[in-house]
């Protein structure tokens with residue numbers, strides 16, 4: 520076989536392997552597509568170069584510039600230190616472009632953070648405008664946390680990163696479930712279980728008992744927001760009852776420490792043990 524033919528066959532086999540891999544792993548495909556649709560490549564807003572926007576999203580970008588400084592200050596105060604590097608915020612007008620850029624290939628999520636960027640769905644300047652400050656602040660919590668921790672260290676459980684982001688944003692991304700409703704659900708036996716599985720499949724989030732959703736309720740979004748809000752309440756309780764240990768935990772995690780070890784070093788107990796104490800405190804405050 521000639522060298523040219525061998526190289527051609529090798530290239531063909533490589534291309535087939537790539538096609539097969541991407542067919543079997545849509546998450547890899549979405550991540551690759553996102554690499555070619557980086558919000559940092561969009562034009563910057565003259566008033567604030569941290570904001571990148573699609574041309575048609577200019578009014579939305581101008582709404583973001585008005586609230587970004589307060590959102591950044593809020594996260595720095597809640598997390599207890601400045602950002603490792605200035606965040607990039609992507610503002611979109613097209614759901615298609617947003618889905619390509621967010622690394623999920625999904626336009627239904629209101630906001631996404633990835634690689635130091637907070638990406639905002641067009642819906643936040645349309646029908647869900649009231650959510651814009653909360654979701655922006657929520658995504659900035661992730662950007663801040665992973666900006667220090669880096670993306671190579673193993674991810675902490677999702678209950679922690681999402682609970683932290685909801686707490687730090689005063690309920691961003693969990694708007695339709697209040698603190699009082701989340702606390703009442705825990706008291707009534709519908710507490711979320713702090714496991715280490717990813718909570719990306721919201722129907723699979725484990726609760727002690729299946730929380731009743733009621734008529735006309737969107738079960739998927741209800742389960743997500745109830746779980747996030749309960750995790751946020753727990754993290755706020757940890758910080759309130761033992762602020763020094765909470766700071767120690769945050770600094771260890773930002774330094775890349777594995778979650779279980781960092782948590783035990785800080786609090787001398789595992790999350791489920793402290794969750795029980797937290798639940799008892801909720802019963803007492805009924």
Ligand SMILES: [Zn+2]
Nearest residue numbers: 657661681684
């Ligand atoms: Zn989040």
